[in-house]
Amino acid sequence: MKTVLGHADRAALLPRLGVNGWDYESDPTAITKTFRFSNFREAFAWMTQAAFWAEKMDHHPEWSNVYGEVTVRLTTHSAGGVTELDVDLAQRLDAI
């Protein structure tokens, strides 16, 4: 669960894991995605649903919001990189 994912197939790995629109950062110890909404209210409503998932999974995003845009960064600090926990949360966020 807490094993850092390999980076060999970076471009193909994430879609194969079932998450869309996520990409590794340049470092690549984290994955990021920007979610876009038509206004602040919709963006924050989405964040609220995401927050409940994060709390339930006890795995929390690093995220920022500017009006209708939410940029999410996922990493597993204790493992020093991207693990299945991040992929699981990414899938939940994609499904909201």
Place this chain on the structure above:
Amino acid sequence: MKTVLGHADRAALLPRLGVNGWDYESDPTAITKTFRFSNFREAFAWMTQAAFWAEKMDHHPEWSNVYGEVTVRLTTHSAGGVTELDVDLAQRLDAI
């Protein structure tokens, strides 16, 4: 309402306006403050209250959250700097 505040007394101005712990960015077209909470749930509960104020005032923060920490950046884009709108929102956020 939409007049950019002068920067002459930067250090003293914000406390005099009734906001605490806020500071100008180096540029100084925005003010920022980091709010700290004991966990994600408390941080996001605070963000939710802040979101309602922002929506009510139709003035929205640029903000980021990492676990129990929320960093808020306030600026008035239409004015190109800090205005009374930002100070009003800062006061609301301080009061939550």
